[in-house]
Amino acid sequence: MRVRLEDVARAANVSPKTVSRVLNDEANVTDATRERVRAAMEAMDYRPHPSARSLAGNRSFLVAMLYDNNDNPASTYLAEIQDGVLEACDAHRYSMMVRPLRMRGGDFIRRFDALISDHHPDGVVLTPPITDYAPLLKRLRESNVPYASVSPQRRGKVIGVTMDEQRAARAIVEHLLELGHRRIAHVIGIADHGASRWRLAGYREAMAAAGLPEDPALVVQGAFTFGSGVEAARKLFALAKRPTAVFAANDDMATGVMWAAGEYGLKVPHDLSVCGFDDTPLSRQLWPALTTIQQPSREMGKIAAEQLLGALRGHGAGQLVQVPFVLQIRGSTAAVP
Amino acid sequence: MRVRLEDVARAANVSPKTVSRVLNDEANVTDATRERVRAAMEAMDYRPHPSARSLAGNRSFLVAMLYDNNDNPASTYLAEIQDGVLEACDAHRYSMMVRPLRMRGGDFIRRFDALISDHHPDGVVLTPPITDYAPLLKRLRESNVPYASVSPQRRGKVIGVTMDEQRAARAIVEHLLELGHRRIAHVIGIADHGASRWRLAGYREAMAAAGLPEDPALVVQGAFTFGSGVEAARKLFALAKRPTAVFAANDDMATGVMWAAGEYGLKVPHDLSVCGFDDTPLSRQLWPALTTIQQPSREMGKIAAEQLLGALRGHGAGQLVQVPFVLQIRGSTAAVP
DNA sequence: GAGCAAATTGACAGCGCTGTCATTTATGCC
DNA sequence: GGCATAAATGACAGCGCTGTCAATTTGCTC
Numbered sequence: 001m002r003v004r005l006e007d008v009a010r011a012a013n014v015s016p017k018t019v020s021r022v023l024n025d026e027a028n029v030t031d032a033t034r035e036r037v038r039a040a041m042e043a044m045d046y047r048p049h050p051s052a053r054s055l056a057g058n059r060s061f062l063v064a065m066l067y068d069n070n071d072n073p074a075s076t077y078l079a080e081i082q083d084g085v086l087e088a089c090d091a092h093r094y095s096m097m098v099r100p101l102r103m104r105g106g107d108f109i110r111r112f113d114a115l116i117s118d119h120h121p122d123g124v125v126l127t128p129p130i131t132d133y134a135p136l137l138k139r140l141r142e143s144n145v146p147y148a149s150v151s152p153q154r155r156g157k158v159i160g161v162t163m164d165e166q167r168a169a170r171a172i173v174e175h176l177l178e179l180g181h182r183r184i185a186h187v188i189g190i191a192d193h194g195a196s197r198w199r200l201a202g203y204r205e206a207m208a209a210a211g212l213p214e215d216p217a218l219v220v221q222g223a224f225t226f227g228s229g230v231e232a233a234r235k236l237f238a239l240a241k242r243p244t245a246v247f248a249a250n251d252d253m254a255t256g257v258m259w260a261a262g263e264y265g266l267k268v269p270h271d272l273s274v275c276g277f278d279d280t281p282l283s284r285q286l287w288p289a290l291t292t293i294q295q296p297s298r299e300m301g302k303i304a305a306e307q308l309l310g311a312l313r314g315h316g317a318g319q320l321v322q323v324p325f326v327l328q329i330r331g332s333t334a335a336v337p
Numbered sequence: 338m339r340v341r342l343e344d345v346a347r348a349a350n351v352s353p354k355t356v357s358r359v360l361n362d363e364a365n366v367t368d369a370t371r372e373r374v375r376a377a378m379e380a381m382d383y384r385p386h387p388s389a390r391s392l393a394g395n396r397s398f399l400v401a402m403l404y405d406n407n408d409n410p411a412s413t414y415l416a417e418i419q420d421g422v423l424e425a426c427d428a429h430r431y432s433m434m435v436r437p438l439r440m441r442g443g444d445f446i447r448r449f450d451a452l453i454s455d456h457h458p459d460g461v462v463l464t465p466p467i468t469d470y471a472p473l474l475k476r477l478r479e480s481n482v483p484y485a486s487v488s489p490q491r492r493g494k495v496i497g498v499t500m501d502e503q504r505a506a507r508a509i510v511e512h513l514l515e516l517g518h519r520r521i522a523h524v525i526g527i528a529d530h531g532a533s534r535w536r537l538a539g540y541r542e543a544m545a546a547a548g549l550p551e552d553p554a555l556v557v558q559g560a561f562t563f564g565s566g567v568e569a570a571r572k573l574f575a576l577a578k579r580p581t582a583v584f585a586a587n588d589d590m591a592t593g594v595m596w597a598a599g600e601y602g603l604k605v606p607h608d609l610s611v612c613g614f615d616d617t618p619l620s621r622q623l624w625p626a627l628t629t630i631q632q633p634s635r636e637m638g639k640i641a642a643e644q645l646l647g648a649l650r651g652h653g654a655g656q657l658v659q660v661p662f663v664l665q666i667r668g669s670t671a672a673v674p
Numbered sequence: 675g676a677g678c679a680a681a682t683t684g685a686c687a688g689c690g691c692t693g694t695c696a697t698t699t700a701t702g703c704c
Numbered sequence: 705g706g707c708a709t710a711a712a713t714g715a716c717a718g719c720g721c722t723g724t725c726a727a728t729t730t731g732c733t734c
Contacts, residue, residue: 051391052690389720
C-alpha cells in the first residue's frame with residue numbers, strides 16, 4: 001500500500017501539518033524536527049500524491065511549454081529547448097507538459113483558455129515565435145499565469161532567456177568581410193519573427209560598418225524553410241552581379257542556398273561562401289559543413305524554466321538572462337577568389 | 338469563480354453523482370437525463386478539475402511517453418512520434434508527459450519506479466529502443482501498468498504499432514538491384530536494436546533472392562550516427578573492390594556515407610548510389626536528395642497511443658497495428674555506370 | 675393493478691493533502 | 705523569575721470529485 005503523509009507523521013511523531021511544512025520547505029520548523037521528518041520520509045520512501053497536493057494547495061506543480069506547430073522553427077531546436085525545460089522541471093520536482101498551439105486560426109485564445117482550465121499549469125514557457133504574440137501575452141497577464149520566454153522580442157519586464165542575435169549576425173557577416181567578400185547577400189526569415197529582425201539588423205550593421213551601401217537586390221525574403229532558401233538563392237544567382245557570399249537567417253535556408261548552388265553549378269565554398277544560423281545537427285552533415293552561429297538551445301530552455309520556477313517559488317521576480325553565442329567556422333566559407 | 342460539478346448538478350436538477358456518471362460515460366443514465374446534463378455542462382463551460390478526478394477516482398488521465406536519450410534515434414523521429422501521441426491523448430482528454438530515460442546506467446529501474454510513484458500515469462508509450470528492454474517490460478507487468486509500443490521487436494501480446502521494416506529494407510535493396518547494382522554494401526545500425534536486425538535481414542533476403550552470395554566485407558557495423566556512417570563508408574571505399582551502392586540502415590548514416598563519398602571524390606549517384614531509411618527532413622535537403630524509406634512516424638505515435646487509450650478505457654484489449662511504408666526514390670540512386 | 679426484478683438516481687463518506695487559526699513552547703528583556 | 709512576544713506545532717475543515725450502497729422509479733408479468 002501507498003505510504004501517505006499521515007504515515008510519515010506517525011513515524012516521526014509529529015502532526016501531518018508539520019510533515020506538510022517540511023515537504024514544502026516552509027518556515028517555522030526547528031531544524032531538529034525537520035531532520036526527523038526528513039529521515040522518516042527517506043526511510044519510508046515517501047512520495048507525495050501530486051493530485052492531492054494540487055487539489056488541496058490549489059496549484060499543480062505543472063509547467064506547460066507552448067510552441068507554434070505551424071510556423072514552427074526546426075524540430076531539433078524545439079526538442080533541445082524541451083530537453084532543457086524538462087531538466088529544470090525535474091530538478092524542482094515539477095512536471096512538464098508540451099502544448100502545440102497553432103497561432104494562425106482564430107480560436108488561438110480559446111484553445112489557450114482550454115489549456116489553462118483543463119490542466120491548470122502553474123506557469124508557462126513560451127518559445128519563439130509565440131513569445132511575441134500580443135493577444136496571448138495579454139491573456140496571460142489577465143489570467144495571471146506566470147510565464148517565461150525564450151528569445152522574446154520585447155524586453156522590459158519579461159523574464160526568460162535571450163541571446164544577442166544581432167551581435168551574432170554581425171559577427172558572422174564580419175567573418176565574411178574578413179575573407180574579402182563585398183557582395184554579401186542576406187536571406188531574411190519570416191518577416192515578423194524577432195529572429196529575422198535581429199539577424200537582418202546585424203547584417204546591416206556589419207555592412208554599414210564596413211562602409212558598404214546596402215544593395216536591395218542582395219536582400220531577399222525567405223521563410224525559414226529549406227524550400228524558401230532554394231527560391232531565394234535562385235533569385236540571387238539570376239542577378240547580373242551575383243553575390244560571392246550568402247548569409248541565410250537560419251541553417252535550413254542556408255542548406256537550400258547550397259542546394260541551389262549545386263543546381264547552378266556553383267562550388268561551395270570556391271565559387272560561393274554560404275553561412276547560416278542555429279547550428280542544427282544538419283549543418284555539420286552537409287558537404288561542406290556549414291559556417292553558422294551556435295545557440296545553446298538546451299541551456300536556454302533550462303534557464304527559461306529556472307527563471308519561471310524561481311519566480312513561482314517566490315525566490316525573487318526572475319530575470320531575462322543573456323547567454324553567449326559561438327561563431328562556428330566550417331568549410332562552407334572561404335576567401336573570395 | 339470556477340464552475341464545479343455541483344453547480345452543473347444544480348443547474349440540471351440532478352445529483353452530483355449523476356453528473357459524474359455522464360462525465361465518465363457510465364451506464365444507467367436515461368438519455369433524457371444525459372442530454373439535460375450535457376446541455377448544462379455545455380452552457381456553463383464546465384471543466385472537471387483533473388486533480389480532483391484523479392484523487393477521487395484513483396487514476397490520473399495521464400500517459401507518459403518514454404524514450405531513451407542516450408542511444409536515442411534522431412530527434413525529428415521522436416518529435417514526430419510525440420506529436421502523434423499528443424494528438425491522440427488530446428482527443429481522449431488525457432494529458433501526456435514525456436520522459437527521457439537513459440537505459441545505460443544501473444538505476445534505470447529505480448528511475449522508472451520514481452516516474453510511476455511521482456506521476457501515476459495510467460499508461461505508458463514506449464519508443465525504440467526502450468520497447469525491447471526486458472527489465473523494463475518485466476517491471477511494467479509487475480506493477481501492472483498498461484503500455485503500448487512503437488516498433489517492438491517481440492510480437493506476441495504486445496499492443497502498439499509496427500511497420501514491416503524487413504520488407505521495406507528488402508524493397509529498397511531490390512530497387513538497387515533493378516538499377517543493375519550487384520556490389521551492394523550495407524551499414525548496420527546499433528547491433529541489438531530491432532531496426533538494425535530487420536533492416537539487415539531485409540538486405541540479406543533481397544541479396545539472396547537475387548542469387549548474390551553475401552560478401553562479409555560489404556556489411557559494416559555502424560551506430561545510427563552521422564559519424565559512424567562516415568567511418569563505415571571509409572572502410573568500404575578502401576576496399577579493393579569498392580561497392581557501387583550502399584544501403585545504410587538510417588538516413589543519418591547515409592548522410593555520413595555521402596559525406597565520405599565527397600572526401601573520396603566519388604560523385605553521388607554517378608559513381609555511387611546511396612540510400613537510407615526513415616525519410617528524415619534532412620534526406621530531402623541533401624544534394625542529391627536521398628532515396629529512402631518513409632515511415633509514417635507521426636501516425637505511428639498516434640496509433641500506439643490510441644491502442645493504449647482504448648485498452649485503458651476498456652474498449653477491448655488493443656492490438657498491434659501494422660502501418661505501410663513508402664519507398665521514396667530520389668536523386669541519390671542511379672543505374673550502375 | 676399488485677408484485678417483482680431491473681434500471682435509475684441519490685446520500686454520504688472519503689481520496690491525501692494544505693489553509694486557517696488556535697494552542698503550546700521557546701526566547702528576550704528588565 | 706515573571707512577563708510580553710515570537711516561534712513552533714497541531715486540530716480541523718475542506719479542495720472537487722467518485723465509490724459504495726441505499727432509495728426510488730420504471731417496466732414487466734399475470
